[in-house]
Amino acid sequence: MNSTKIKLDKINKIFKTRRQTINALSDINIEVYDSEFISIVGPSGCGKSTIIRIINDIIKPTSGSVYIDGQQFGKKVSRDLIRKMGFIFQQPNLLPWLTVKGNIELPLKIFGIYSKKSIEKTDQLLDMMGLNEYKNAYPSELSGGMTQRVGVLRAMIHEPEILLMDEPFGSLDEKLREQMDIKLLDIWQKLHQTIVFITHNIVEAILLASRIYVMNTNPGRIVEVINVDFPYPRDMDILIEPKFIEYQNKIVDLIGELHLKEIK
Amino acid sequence: MKVSKSNNILAPLIILAIIFGLMELIVRGLDLPKTVLPAPSQIIVALVTNFRVDIWPHLLWTLRIIGLGLLIGIPLGLLFAAVFSQFNILVSATTPLILILVTTPLITIVPLFMLWVGFNPGLRFIIVVIQVVPIVLLNTLTGFRKVQQKYLELARGYAASKFQTFIKITFPNALPQVFTGIKLGCIFSTIATISTEFVGGKVGLGYRVLYFSSMLETALVYAVIICIGATGFILYSIVNMLEKRIVTWIL
Amino acid sequence: MSDSKDKKIKKLPYLNGSLLNKKWINVFAPLLLMLVIFAIWQALVVAFKIPIWAVDTPVGVFTQLFTKFDQILPHALISIRTLFTGYLIGVAVGIVLGGVMSNFPIVDKALSPYVIFLVCTPLMTLVPLMMIWLGFGLLPKIIAVILQTFPIVMMNTATGFANVDIERKELMMSMKAGRIATFFRVLVPSALPNIFTGMKLGCIFATTTTIAVEFVGGNTGLGSQIIKHTQYMRTGLAFACIFTVAIISIALYAIVTLGERYAVRWKE
Numbered sequence: 001m002n003s004t005k006i007k008l009d010k011i012n013k014i015f016k017t018r019r020q021t022i023n024a025l026s027d028i029n030i031e032v033y034d035s036e037f038i039s040i041v042g043p044s045g046c047g048k049s050t051i052i053r054i055i056n057d058i059i060k061p062t063s064g065s066v067y068i069d070g071q072q073f074g075k076k077v078s079r080d081l082i083r084k085m086g087f088i089f090q091q092p093n094l095l096p097w098l099t100v101k102g103n104i105e106l107p108l109k110i111f112g113i114y115s116k117k118s119i120e121k122t123d124q125l126l127d128m129m130g131l132n133e134y135k136n137a138y139p140s141e142l143s144g145g146m147t148q149r150v151g152v153l154r155a156m157i158h159e160p161e162i163l164l165m166d167e168p169f170g171s172l173d174e175k176l177r178e179q180m181d182i183k184l185l186d187i188w189q190k191l192h193q194t195i196v197f198i199t200h201n202i203v204e205a206i207l208l209a210s211r212i213y214v215m216n217t218n219p220g221r222i223v224e225v226i227n228v229d230f231p232y233p234r235d236m237d238i239l240i241e242p243k244f245i246e247y248q249n250k251i252v253d254l255i256g257e258l259h260l261k262e263i264k
Numbered sequence: 265m266k267v268s269k270s271n272n273i274l275a276p277l278i279i280l281a282i283i284f285g286l287m288e289l290i291v292r293g294l295d296l297p298k299t300v301l302p303a304p305s306q307i308i309v310a311l312v313t314n315f316r317v318d319i320w321p322h323l324l325w326t327l328r329i330i331g332l333g334l335l336i337g338i339p340l341g342l343l344f345a346a347v348f349s350q351f352n353i354l355v356s357a358t359t360p361l362i363l364i365l366v367t368t369p370l371i372t373i374v375p376l377f378m379l380w381v382g383f384n385p386g387l388r389f390i391i392v393v394i395q396v397v398p399i400v401l402l403n404t405l406t407g408f409r410k411v412q413q414k415y416l417e418l419a420r421g422y423a424a425s426k427f428q429t430f431i432k433i434t435f436p437n438a439l440p441q442v443f444t445g446i447k448l449g450c451i452f453s454t455i456a457t458i459s460t461e462f463v464g465g466k467v468g469l470g471y472r473v474l475y476f477s478s479m480l481e482t483a484l485v486y487a488v489i490i491c492i493g494a495t496g497f498i499l500y501s502i503v504n505m506l507e508k509r510i511v512t513w514i515l
Numbered sequence: 516m517s518d519s520k521d522k523k524i525k526k527l528p529y530l531n532g533s534l535l536n537k538k539w540i541n542v543f544a545p546l547l548l549m550l551v552i553f554a555i556w557q558a559l560v561v562a563f564k565i566p567i568w569a570v571d572t573p574v575g576v577f578t579q580l581f582t583k584f585d586q587i588l589p590h591a592l593i594s595i596r597t598l599f600t601g602y603l604i605g606v607a608v609g610i611v612l613g614g615v616m617s618n619f620p621i622v623d624k625a626l627s628p629y630v631i632f633l634v635c636t637p638l639m640t641l642v643p644l645m646m647i648w649l650g651f652g653l654l655p656k657i658i659a660v661i662l663q664t665f666p667i668v669m670m671n672t673a674t675g676f677a678n679v680d681i682e683r684k685e686l687m688m689s690m691k692a693g694r695i696a697t698f699f700r701v702l703v704p705s706a707l708p709n710i711f712t713g714m715k716l717g718c719i720f721a722t723t724t725t726i727a728v729e730f731v732g733g734n735t736g737l738g739s740q741i742i743k744h745t746q747y748m749r750t751g752l753a754f755a756c757i758f759t760v761a762i763i764s765i766a767l768y769a770i771v772t773l774g775e776r777y778a779v780r781w782k783e
Contacts, residue, residue: 053685056688056689057688057691058685058688058689077691079691082689082690082691085689087686087689089682089685089686091682093682093683093685093686095683095686095700095701095704096781097704097779097781098781106690106700107690110687110690110691110692110696110700111690138781140781275621275624275625276624276625276626276627276628276629278625279625279626279629300648353540353544356540356541356544356545357544357545357547357548358545358548359545360545361545361548361549363768364761364765366719367718367719367722367764367765367767367768368722368760368761368764368765369719369722369723369725369726369727369760369764371723371726371727371730372726372738372741372756372757372760372761373757374730375730375741375742375745375746375753376741376745376750376753376754376757378745379569379745379748379750380569380570448716450635451634451635452719452723454635454636454637455637455639455720455723455727458637458639458640458727459637459639459723459727459730462639462727462730462731463730463742470640473640473643474643474731477643477644477647478643480647482644485640485643485644488640489636489640489641492636492637492640493632493633493635493636494632496632496635496636496637497628497631497632497635497636499635500631500634500635501631
């Protein structure tokens with residue numbers, strides 16, 4: 001049994017604006033094991049983006065604790081702990097004034113581990129993704145798929161043990177998204193990171209993850225945890241398996257049914 | 265996330281009170297000479313007592329010049345822009361020249377202008393028009409040209425005519441930039457007007473500044489400057505409010 | 516956006532009409548227009564027999580410009596000194612204050628009406644007083660230029676810093692980058708376009724103020740010369756001075772624009 005990599009214990013998050021108080025997250029308990037690939041699905045506004053930001057200490061929870069490798073987050077979280085994580089944003093979020101190369105090397109410079117070896121590593125990664133010719137291009141010259149690939153590389157350049165992905169392929173078209181999903185599984189098979197993958201696309205979640213946390217809104221809470229019983233390595237063939245459709249229906253029912261409950 | 269409106273007015277007012285109080289203390293405490301920096305209370309007093317006789321008629325004149333200049337200059341600038349934008353060659357020919365007109369201080373023409381038409385304050389609005397038109401024209405043209413490709417393609421997809429495309433897509437899209445041009449036009453209109461009054465004539469707030477300065481009536485000088493500033497500020501705020509109303513409907 | 520596009524670098528969106536993309540048209544057409552305007556000007560003066568003391572011909576003006584250049588030059592240099600010194604200091608002050616203001620949102624909200632007030636007030640109105648306090652030298656004029664330039668630069672700088680995309684800040688937060696690193700790596704580059712807009716507007720304010728203050732006080736600088744030559748009905752010489760002012764203004768604006776092109780070269 002693998003050790004617990006990430007643990008969220010009774011996490012609550014309340015956002016206070018001048019006009020209203022928003023109960024974004026209520027009693028969130030999540031446990032992710034080492035080298036596990038989990039997904040969080042839910043309707044928009046359920047707080048999944050907030051959860052992933054709490055894990056990366058971009059947002060502080062109102063109450064509850066975060067544990068990475070057994071170490072609890074204090075008021076100030078150490079750089080070393082953050083360095084174990086790589087965050088991939090929804091929009092590629094590249095800095096437009098840096099070249100592709102500059103963008104990818106950015107974490108190295110900020111973490112202070114930039115060296116000659118890093119330059120070789122960057123080149124290798126670019127090669128692996130087939131983006132070598134765009135090394136010195138600016139983000140404005142790339143298409144959406146390319147910038148997102150650069151975003152993924154940037155999140156991985158410092159060899160993090162944990163990947164936090166916030167609907168990374170949501171803005172891509174279906175064909176490209178499938179390619180990226182398969183590529184992601186490929187990378188994961190090789191590098192065994194612990195991955196938390198947020199998406200609103202149920203098919204994508206079942207394809208990728210071994211466990212799925214299903215969430216709902218008002219307040220943001222976890223409704224059920226589903227074990228996806230397909231062996232790895234996976235490919236697009238599993239989409240037509242009856243078991244797959246079962247999972248799909250189950251999740252749709254969960255989210256849809258709860259939505260109906262709210263309308264009543 | 266909107267900050268409540270009361271906060272928006274309250275904070276600057278508090279600052280105003282603080283500055284007012286501080287300045288009173290500093291001026292009286294350090295016993296600064298009245299000719300350099302009178303106390304705020306003295307400025308207010310000077311403003312109020314002399315307002316009707318010494319300031320108000322000149323304020324009206326200055327307002328007249330600015331108002332007329334803007335009323336003619338802004339539509340003229342918009343009109344030129346609308347016409348020019350239809351002919352690409354005209355745009356490419358005139359843009360550098362308009363840029364020259366914008367960056368060169370057109371108040372350099374003022375002395376010559378006064379030589380030709382005399383000091384008649386009734387004609388000074390022409391200077392304002394000359395200063396306002398290029399800046400409105402330039403910003404409007406920029407606004408028209410920056411229309412996003414995808415919106416134009418949308419129009420073409422519906423086989424919209426050139427006129428329809430202009431009215432429904434190009435113009436609304438350019439509105440923010442157009443308003444920037446109008447706001448800048450307001451600011452430059454005050455500067456232009458005061459410049460003409462500096463050069464010559466016997467009416468207008470600019471003239472009063474010169475007069476009071478020469479008389480070392482410093483409190484009055486500050487009072488007049490505040491009036492001028494308030495005029496420009498009110499103009500700017502009006503345009504700002506209009507912009508908030510109009511642009512939110514369309515965009 | 517399909518995969519086939521990945522193989523090509525995306526084309527930059529073209530302007531309305533391919534004619535604008537031909538570079539030579541963009542140089543040729545304005546020059547042609549200028550020549551046409553000068554020709555019409557010349558023709559009108561000659562045809563209507565307008566006296567030289569009222570309006571000089573373009574030919575006359577250029578002749579004056581070249582023959583009397585030694586008279587114009589010292590005043591041009593003085594104007595340049597006033598303008599450039601005032602402008603540079605004004606820009607520096609504006610950027611620093613704008614950066615500071617944007618760091619404290621409360622200060623920002625409280626002060627922004629006053630910044631707008633400063634922008635809208637022709638601060639050249641303080642010059643007559645300043646000349647009484649500080650004499651007729653360059654100092655009061657430079658101060659006036661600084662006072663008129665910094666508010667607009669400050670306003671645009673503050674906007675630039677305030678409008679940084681939250682995702683960019685989150686990117687830095689996701690790596691626990693310190694405040695200084697975030698400032699220089701993200702905030703400053705994000706704000707640069709706005710800062711340059713402020714600087715370009717500041718150009719216009721600075722040149723206008725320089726001339727305006729030279730109108731009012733003293734007899735040095737191109738502004739004062741324009742007044743003098745106009746009083747003596749030497750309109751040709753007056754126009755020559757105006758042209759010189761135009762050249763100086765354009766030069767300053769061009770320098771700033773070149774700086775912008777270099778600093779913001781990553782923009783589409």
